Each structure stands twice: as structure tokens, then as C-alpha cells.
Amino acid sequence: MPSALPLADPAPADGALPASVAEGATGRDLGVYLHVPFCRVRCGYCDFNTYTASEIRGVKQSDYAAQASAEVAFATGVLADAGVAPRAVSTVFFGGGTPTLLPSADLIRMLDAVRDAWGLAPDAEVTTEANPDSVTEAGLAELAAAGFTRVSFGMQSAVPHVLRTLERTHDPARIPDVVRWARNAGLQVSLDLIYGTPGESLDDWRRSLELALAQDPDHLSAYALIVEPGTKLARQIARGEVAEPDDELQADQYELADELLAASGFGWYEVSNWATDDAHRSRHNLAYWTGQDWWGVGPGAHSHVGGVRWWNVKHPAAYAERLAAGVSPAAGRETLDAETRRVEDVLLRSRIVDGLPTEVLDADGRTQVAGLIADGLIDGRNAIAGRIVLTRRGRLLADAVVRRLLPSAS
Template identity: 35%
Template sequence: MSPDRPAPPFGPEHGFGLYVHWPYCTRICPYCDFNVYAAKDRDNAALIKALGDDLTRHARMLTGHPKLGSIYFGGGTPSLMAPADIAALIEQAANLFGLAPDAEITLEANPNDVLTGDLEGWAAAGVTRLSVGLQSLDDEALAFLGRDHDAAGARKAQALAAQYFPNHTIDLIYARPGQSPDEWEKELSDALSLGAPHLSLYELTIAERTAFGKRAERGELVPMPDDDQADLYELTQSVAEAHGLSAYEVSNHARSAETQSKHNLTYWRGGDWIGLGPGAHGRLSLGGERIATHAALRPADYISGIKPMASHVEGEHLSPLDTARELLALGLRPGEGFDVARIETLTGSPVPEETLAVFESQGLIRRDVSRIALTMDGRLLADRIAAELSP
């Protein structure tokens, strides 16, 4: 692209990544709404081959794309993968697409896998960043969340991860039923004192098809009221800020720009990413069109459906309007904000000035020419603001 031409409203100019979904877990957590299956004793050779064939298929069709800026192994529990299989996929991606010099390669891991896993092997495979699912530092809460580790194990896992992967992140789940502000402030402060350069802090969501969702239907579990959740969210921001990890996105906190998640920024900025693995989603740009891909959910269906010699991308061709709505909803999440001119390029119509003015007067957004960003109060109403600004 010519340096004097503006970047298109979507596509690899805004980031290019690879997401690999590993669908197996040793235990399925009661709050999990992802496409996951019990690991049991499985022969994973067919799935590993399918992932490689799927990557080859994408490379045949994305010949004009730049080098990959990130690879993210998610799930499920991708730390259950053999390091040799992780290394092979990374090497194949590097051979097919190339890796940017500062490419970020993340592996999600449960604490017990960190304590018993081959961290040297992960690093040798090419992993540069570990995402450790602590979820809590309270034993009672961990039991409630169905985790198979305790608080002591979580602390040990984070310390071990830091030795091998200075750029790592930890996940915590808060706004659990009955959780008080004092309890959460202590737990969050304890987690921040561990020294991780990045934290992902998520409010507990009760999804219908999960074990928690079924318990809620029976009245056995009562989700925290929305107002109480909002209070804990505001508390989260102030405590994290005081520890030097400000929010660069609604739920994500980093010590510096260098420790922000490059892969997730690709999502929020409207970049392209390949989705490999059962149930994986992707967004690809070809010929000026935005294509949403969604792999088959069941591992057996995914494996049997891969055609490495395919000559076209199978997926839904999004309309400019659908693309604009998605870019807006995602683009409002990071603190850096979003250029609404990108929406206007797609729709041919301006974002309503009156609505922007109202949100600005209410202290919900900040504006800099055509760029808008949510304020702290605005983050609490992110979905509503995106809906009202949506074309």
C-alpha cells in the first residue's frame, strides 16, 4: 500500500494473526461456554494433521497477506498439546506466511499444566508468551469454579511461568455470587502483587448451556446483580491503576504497550486472522470483501472436512453494513479508541453527530477529530453505546 494512501477500513493492514483452537480439556469448567470436549485418552494425530492441512489451505488462498504478527494457541487447553506438535505448527506457519520479527506467540495453560509441563519445550517450540488461567487466588472460589488447582498451586504456576516467559498474562474471574468488594479488592491486590505484566479480568458470565446456566435455571445459583457488578468493575479499574496496570481494553490490563496482547489488538482493530481447529472463527479480507469463517464444531467433522487443496475461502461474505457494525462494536473496546471514518467509508453515511454529542456531554466518550474512545463510565455501557452508534 502506498504510504500516502489511508489504510482500508478492515484487513491485514490492521494486523494479521493465526488462532489455533485446541478443543480438549482434562476437566470442563461449569462456567465454560467454549467449544470443548473431555480429553480422555485420545490419539491426536488426525487432529494435528488436519490443523496443518487447514493452514496449508489458507496459505493457498492468502498469497497477498503479510507476515503473521501473532499466533495464539487457545482452547480448550492447548497446553495439553505435545511441544513437538506446537513447534511443528509454528514452523509451518513461519514457512507458509513468515513471522514478523516481533511476532507474539501465546499458549494458554492451566496452572497444573505449568507445574508439570515442559516449559523449556514450549519456549524451544517458539512460544513467547504464556497465558495462565489462575481464575482465583481463593481456594473456596476455585472449588466453586470447578478448577483442579488450589491457590498455592496458582501462585507457584505464575512464578514458574515468569521464569521462562517474562511476557505472560494471568486470568481472573470476579463478580462471583456473594463476592464482596473487600474480598475482591484483597484478591485482586494479591494477584497484582505477583508481578505479572498483563492481567485479563473477567466478570463471571452465566451462559445458558453451561453447568452454571442449568443451576441458575433451577434457582440453585443467583448471579450477582448488575449494579453490584458495575461497582466491582469500577473497583477493579482503580486497584489495577494503582498497581501500574491500567486498562488498555475493557477487561485487559497491561504494564506497558509492549506487554499488551498483539493478537487481541488484531481483533479489536479490525485486522485479519485465520481460525484453525474445531469451532474456530476467523476473519479474512480478499478482493475488498470481508469473510467470516467458522470451522465445524465437532473434532471428527473438522478433521473429515479439511480439503487442503481447496481454491477458495469457505465462509460468510459479510455485507459492508455487517462489517461496519462489527468493527464498531470491537473497535470501541480498546482504550486507544476507534476512527469512525472507517465506518463511514463502509456505509457511505456519517455516524450521527447528535448521538456522539450526547454521549460526549454525558462523559461517556472522548473525541479527537473523528476518533472516539470510551471513558471509564462509558466502558460500563459499551454495548449500549455501540448499539446506538451502530448504522
Template identity: 55%
Template sequence: MSSPAAIPVGTETSGPVLGDFGGGAFGIYVHVPFCATRCGYCDFNTYTAGELGTSASPQSWLDALRGELATAAAQFAALPTTTPEVATIFVGGGTPSLLGGDGLASVLDAVRVNFTLAADAEVTTESNPESTSPEFFERIRAAGFTRVSLGMQSAAAHVLKVLDRTHTPGRAVAAAQEARAAGFDHVNLDLIYGTPGERDSDLDASLDAVLAAGVDHVSAYSLIVEDGTALARRVRRGELPAPDDDVLAVRYERIDARLTAAGLTWYEVSNWAASEAAACRHNLGYWDGGDWLGAGPGAHSHVGGVRWWNIKHPARYADRVADGGLPAAGWETLTSDERYTERVMLAVRLRTGLPLADLDPTSAAAADRVIADGLATRSGDRLVLTDRGRLLADGVVRQLLVP
């Protein structure tokens, strides 16, 4: 990390001091905090119209976003090195598709006004299948988006009901096909497995639907019951059973086998792609320890070993931006030990693996034990998880980091 420049994030003199860019890929994440309804399992920083009332709107959010991007660009310009071209943009949420095609085009325009995009920039938006249409996909493709990620979760109606998802089971596949027809080469479908009441046949039906959609990327996540969610309250009251770890492991193996047989290869524990080009470069930037600006309420940023996170509520976020500073709620400068921990924790999840040369002596000895236990293998000069190791990835990380 270069010597930090005295660039405080936010309006307070006690704000963090940004380090220089780290030299890796630079991405921008934009957080859209709006949802039509709240899913029972979700603990993201999202709000329905009823929850916000008149305190914030998509327009006030977009105005504040423009202000944050302009302020960030000005502060980055004062760092010792030139701000890198933006390699990736990811618009997430929340439900970005609620902004409509024109709204998402305005978001991308706001980034372009303040930053230089690489010629081959990957530009992704998440979308709820129910708030998309052929015209929506055509509009955002024309605006410059290159990748779409659709929340499918399951093809089983009763599973979607437990998750409080509002889309109909077949809509995600139809939306994926509409996106492809609009010219998107890269389309992702998200799955959640292990929902209470999900049967093997339900998962198989979901995988059948994913493969029929012809997408080139699939993300599959085990259901996590987050504290404070409606789902957690139902589990606590005994209305639903908690996800079973053994069932989750079997489901993961089932997913991996089906996707692998169809030509999609895992490149991160929860992600499969049909080719190297189909992998999500934005997320790879996180996993490879790159730099990124997180814009929008509650978004997190990382530049040169300094991390900060924005005020969560859209109205208070907009007020802070109006005051002239970045809307940071808090910040930290990562120590060398913290950066090492994150490097191990993230790299070990990748198919490319963790460079053995990056390990300190204690972790290197632990790596030998992990290999002996059949959880990883040496692939050249890297430690790569085995199939069994992927099921126990968190445990592998603990072994590598805890003496």
C-alpha cells in the same frame, strides 16, 4: 476490499469466495479443543477424553491441523496479493498446555512450515496452571513462544469450586513466576469476577495475588451465565443466584482502581497492560479489524471481509480436512453495513477510541449525545469512553448504531 479471487473455502462448489487481504496485520489462531474436565461456566468448543472416546485424539487433531494449514496456505497463495507475514499467533482452547511442551512446539512448527513469521512475531499460548511446570515453560520458550496467558479466575477456593476449576488457588501465581523465570517477558493472568458467593475480600485477595505474581498483563471478565452450561442449570434451579449487574459494576471499578494504582493501564475495556509492548497484539488485531486464519475445530477466520467458521467436532473436522478442503461449516461475506457495525462495536472498547471521522451522520449525532451524557469524551479526533462509559460500553454502542 479488492475484487475477490475465485478461491472457494472447503470442498463444495458453493463455498465462499475469499476477498484479498485487507492490508492490516495478519494473525493465526489455533484452537485446541481438549480439556481434562469441563468447567461449569464454559460454553467453548471443548471436549474431555470421555466425551471424545476414540473418535479423536491430540495426534489426530495435530495431523488434521497440519493439513488445514497447508490447504489454507495454498489457497491464500492464489489470491492477488502475497500472503502477509504472520504478525501474531495465538494458541487457545480448551487447554493447550495439555499438549505439553513438545506438543505446542509441534503446533508452532506446523505454522512455520506453511507461513512466514515476522521477525518480531508475538506467539501466545493459553495454559491451565495445573498442566504447567518450569520445564514446560522452558520448552515452549525455546520453541519460540513469546507470551503466556494463564487462567487464574480467582484466588478463593470456594469461588473456584463454584466455577468447577480444578487448580489450587496458589498455583496460578506460581505458574506465572515460573514463566517469568523461563524468560517470558509477557505473562497474562485471567480473572473472572462476579461469581455467586464471591465477596469483596475474595476479589481483593485475587488482586493481591495477581500483583504479587509480577505479571505485565491482566484480563478481567465479568461472569456470564451462558445457556446450556452446568452453571446456567444451577442458576435456573435456584441453587445459585444470577450475577448482579450493580455488583459487577462495583467489582469492575475495584479492579480498575487496583490495577491502575499498580501501573497497569486499561487499553481495552477488559484488559490492562503495564506498557504498550505488554498489550496483546493478537487480540488488538481482532479489535482493529485485521485479517486472521482460525485453524482447528470450530475456529473462525476473517480475510478481506469474508468470514468462515470450521466444523466443531474434532473427528468430523479431521474428516473434512482429509477430503482436501478447508473444513468450513459456514461462511458469510460481510456487507458494508455489517463491517461498519463491527468497526464501531470493537473500536469503541479501545482506549485509543473510535475515529470520529469514521462515523456516519446519524452515529455522529449520537456521539454528541453520548459525550453530553458523560459516557465518552473527545480526545483529539477520537471518541474515547470515560470511566463511567466503560461500565456501559454496550449501551454506548447501541446508542451509536441504533437511530
């Protein structure tokens, strides 16, 4: 089952936010994340807050669009009561789960709720995640006509035995079809890959990269498989049925990805993300990494506005009950102090190509910069110019770099 929610302060039933969240709000982007917590099957490696039909008895998927729209309406009142100036939404992201398990009309209804509540910026980025076997050509065209601009397909691998280990259900031969359908609809295309699956060789990984690149996507994400506690995969490894991921092989796979992507005209802009140009970076994810505002809609969704962070109850039934009662679905929240925000800035901005301003570092952190340059982990020219930017080797050791930049927090 999905991992537990964080421990923090209880959230008020009316969702009220402190007046401090309004300070500087006009200088921050507002994004909306809509979590669709439904999947046809649960993949063995996944610990996201998702539910199959057998796990959500008493809750109807057909009711979900109305529930999510109700939270959007609730959010407008909370932000207005806190004195947050109205802002058009810059990015909308439908994640999951598998958003495209719902009919296109339901996703459009949720997007319309966001548009009606806040308005969409003229250049708003509107993304949905999708599995290759959860979309149709007509459905993608309907989403594009309604204002969606981007689709992120969970390709994961082109190799059948790797997909079987991951318990993914799609046929890799379907990838060219769904990409073509999205292109014909006028949607930007991102492909998500996973490397380091037990039994996946370097040649297997090359095959996946080559199929992905052959589709000419605008964006590609490549994530190392992480074995999360409590998942089916973790239990299989504990019983010796499946080998643990090999760290050295994963490093080789990352380097191969970066080499092939660079040769195909992609530039990295975050440790696990590449785009053909700046215009095709995921602006929604960049908002997370740069500390903008976002409201997370749905069970287990997380939000952040002006240094206050909160998260919703996890189960769809509990979520629906709270909204029906007219109270906040939030389960807990925390107000970030200045030091916590600084530490998070280092954690997140150090991962992006635009870099971390060295002024964010404390005195102890600044003493580490010369050593990180000497060790080949950060770029020397950028460091002299006042920004921490990871080298390829630094990206492989990003967590170690952060620990050195935050010695007092380690």
C-alpha cells in the same frame, strides 16, 4: 455443550476465497489462531467449543497436531489461489480448551507448521493459554526455546470457594510457582480473572486482584461472568441452586479492578484488558478488534480475511474427517458488506483506548456524541479531536454507548 454455529452461506469444499480478499492485504496484519479443543474437565460456566475425554470417542489427542498442521498447509494454498500476497505472521495464539494439555512437542509442531507456511515476523507475538495445573517448569522452557513469547494463565480467582463454584481445578497457591517458571523461561505473563461469580464478595475479588498483582504480570484480563444458555451454571441458577450474578456488584468489582490496576501502573487498553505498557498489550486480540486478517485453525475456529468470515465444523471427529479427505473444514461463511463492516468497526473499536474515529459514524451516530459527553460516557477532549474514547463509566455501559452510536442498527 458448546453453543451452535452461526447461520450463513455454505462454505465451498475447496475453501476458495473471492479475489476481493487480496485487495489491501499487504496493509493488514496476518494472525493465526490455533484452537486446541481439549479440557480435562468441563467448567460449569463454559460454553466454548471444548471436549473432555468422554466426549471425543474415536478421536485421539495425539493426532491433533498433525491435523492442525494439515489445515495450515491447506490455508496456504487457499490464500495463494486467491492472490493474497505472502505475509509473515505477526501473531500466533493457541487457545482452547487447554492447549497445554498437549505435550509441548505437539504445540511446537503446530507453531513450526505456521513458521514453515508463512514465516514469522521478527517481532512476532506467540501466546499460549494455560491452566495453572497444566504446565511444568520444563514444558514452559521448551515452549520459550521454540519461539513462544507469552503465556496467559487462567487464574480466574485466588479464593477457593469461588474456584469451586466455577469448577476450576487448580490450587491458587500454585500461581506464584507457574508465574516464576514462565519468567525464568523468558516468557511474558498474562493473568486472566473472572469476577461476578455467585457467592463472590467484593473482598473476595480484592483478594484475587491483590494476589494477581503481587506476581507482577505484564498483562491482566478481567471478565465479568456471563451465564451462557445451556451451561451447567445456567441450569443451576434456573433451579435456584445458585444465585444469579449481581449487576451492581459486578460494576463495583470492575471499578475496584480499574482502581487497583491503575495504582499499580497498569493502563486499560480494552474494556476488559490492562497492560503495563503498550508493548505488553495483546497484539493478537487487538488484531480482532481492529479488523485485521486471521486464519483460525481447529474445530469451531473462526477466520477473517479481507471482509470474508468463516468458521469450521465443531466436533474434532468431523474436523479430522474433512482434513483427511482433503476438503475445507469450514462449515459456513459470510461476506461482509460495507455497512456490516462499519457497524462492526463501531462495536469493536469503541471498546479500545485508542478509540473509534468519529468519521466511522453515520450522521445519526454523530448527533449522539454531545449527549454521550454530557452523560460522562465518552471523553470530551478525545471527542473534539475526532475519536470516541470511553470513560470508566462508559466502559461499564459500553453496550449502551454502542446502541446510541448506532441508532439505525439498534
